[in-house]
Amino acid sequence: MRTVRVELGERSYDISIERGILKEVGPMTAALGLKGRAALVTNPTVGALYGDVVVKSLEAAGFKTVVITVPDGEEYKSLEEAGKVFDALIEGRFERSSPIVALGGGVIGDMAGFVAATYLRGVPFVQVPTTLLSQVDSSVGGKTAVNHPKGKNLIGAFYQPRAVFIDPEVLKTLDERELRAGLAEVIKYGVIRDNEFFEFLEKNADKLLEPGEEIIKAIEKSCAIKAEVVGRDEREEGLRAILNFGHTFGHAIEALSGYGTFRHGEAVAIGMAMAAGLSAKLGGCLECGPRITALLKKLGMPFAPPAIGAEAFIGAMRLDKKVSSGRIRFILASEMGKVFLKEVGEDVLREYLSAGAGR
Ligand SMILES: NC(=O)c1ccc[n+]([C@@H]2O[C@H](COP(=O)([O-])OP(=O)(O)OC[C@H]3O[C@@H](n4cnc5c(N)ncnc54)[C@H](O)[C@@H]3O)[C@@H](O)[C@H]2O)c1
Known part of the structure; x- marks a missing residue:
């Protein structure tokens, strides 16, 4: 046990x-x-x-x-x-x-x-x-x-x-699509907190869709990371916000594609690739985007942003809970396993999204 x-x-x-x-x-x-x-x-x-x-x-x-x-x-x-x-x-x-x-x-x-x-x-x-x-x-x-x-x-x-x-x-x-959607959150834990865990997922990607020891280990590690974060900040007054990595873009994708088009985890997968791209643009982690995208690809998960205009994207993100005075709050990666919170102006976002957001 x-x-x-x-x-x-x-x-x-x-x-x-x-x-x-x-x-x-x-x-x-x-x-x-x-x-x-x-x-x-x-x-x-x-x-x-x-x-x-x-x-x-x-x-x-x-x-x-x-x-x-x-x-x-x-x-x-x-x-x-x-x-x-x-x-x-x-x-x-x-x-x-x-x-x-x-x-x-x-x-x-x-x-x-x-x-x-x-x-x-x-x-x-x-x-x-x-x-x-x-x-x-x-x-x-x-x-x-x-x-x-x-x-x-x-x-x-x-x-x-x-x-x-x-x-x-x-x-x-469980339907394989549901399994993949869950894997998006598993990958997220590696990105936000644990480079070694991310490496484990990279190494064992081909085994994660089977109910073997690798997925059990991934479940345990994911729970341990979430437990640690929640133990320090139960009510999301600070640290717990890092669990939202990829979710600001993800929620906008879900809302704009019509709920039901993407599973939540699929939208988060794309959102993580986008957040990693934004991190690189703003002086953060350069290798995170390519590594996240490669892992998502290996697992047969979506990673490319859907064709949504920059204005629609920004409009949807404005409605999300993570906005303060015209700047939208993101969790970005500084290196694999480490993230930071940054408020990003709409002009910067517009430029990133208009350039294809890494598409
Ligand atoms: N409380 C939180 O911190 C938190 C975090 C993330 C998501 N959520 C919420 O979780 C919900 C999504 O959860 P979900 O992705 O588990 O979806 P879900 O509960 O709708 O389950 C997905 C489908 O799988 C079926 N299913 C469940 N277990 C199965 C099994 N073992 N075998 C076969 N079929 C099975 C379900 O009947 C359902 O049709 C959303 O409402 C979201 O808001 C909450």
């Missing part, structure tokens, strides 16, 4: 990574001192594949378990669907000591976490992430949310889980 600790004082918790850990979710949840009833929140896709194993494990450990199923899709990460989960909890007379267990990708984790943060002012929450993205990113760090018609993740809370249980075996049933 590989364990990564998220250090947050009395709210610290372990991320446990192990093949077959789904069967241990019950006893490991009980070992946290939780008992009574459990609500398993999942969707029909993941529930059909893994719901039974987790329910059996919870029941065998003494939890009377109710399964709450939310339809599959980002559009259901809404207040309306969260309302239905609250209804089920109230109807089932779930109490303050009853854990909510999220079994699914980031959509389920974010929404179940939001419900756990607010139901009875907070009930114990356990994450069982089943996509690569949720295993390396969304299940760790305590950001929970639902979307609003006006924007993603506008309603939410910082609320840490009591434990995260990661079973790499579940990646076998």
Whole structure:
């Protein structure tokens, strides 16, 4: 069993990574001192594949378990669907000591976490992430949310889980496109924090799409980097912003291409290549752009910016959360494994984007 600790004082918790850990979710949840009833929140896709194993494990450990199923899709990460989960909890007379267990990708984790943060002012929450993205990113760090018609993740809370249980075996049933999208965040951790990890990914690129030891190591390292960053800056008042490397361009690409054209991770992949290009232009890392692009290429991931005009790009980035007085905030690379925050004027961006942004 590989364990990564998220250090947050009395709210610290372990991320446990192990093949077959789904069967241990019950006893490991009980070992946290939780008992009574459990609500398993999942969707029909993941529930059909893994719901039974987790329910059996919870029941065998003494939890009377109710399964709450939310339809599959980002559009259901809404207040309306969260309302239905609250209804089920109230109807089932779930109490303050009853854990909510999220079994699914980031959509389920974010929404179940939001419900756990607010139901009875907070009930114990356990994450069982089943996509690569949720295993390396969304299940760790305590950001929970639902979307609003006006924007993603506008309603939410910082609320840490009591434990995260990661079973790499579940990646076998995950669509390869989803797997690649998750790899974008894995690569990001190397760029922002760890040159050696980036080298490991370069060396093992051909093995990362298989559920072997390399991807398990990549999951562990990614969780460790995220845990370290979150442990120092839980509420994104400073350091945590480095996790947004590639995301300012990425969010604009997602918005301008129409949500659904690119998976979030694909937009982030392109955004990282663009951020690395901008870094080089502004005196930062010269080798980062070519190395990131080569790795993305090896993994069959997109890296070239789509044909979007500079003005549209800048307009979309202005709407993002990272703007102050006409300058847009970017995380840029100074060398592989090290990043810095820089506010970039729109004139500089216009020039970079008009010149093709490294296309
Ligand atoms: N909280 C955070 O810090 C944070 C960070 C990044 C992203 N997010 C959020 O995460 C969400 C995206 O998460 P995602 O990429 O995991 O998408 P997702 O939850 O929509 O899952 C993608 C698809 O894979 C299916 N699936 C999940 N596990 C599977 C498995 N093992 N086998 C087969 N199919 C499986 C799902 O049913 C779904 O259809 C977004 O809402 C985003 O805002 C949150």
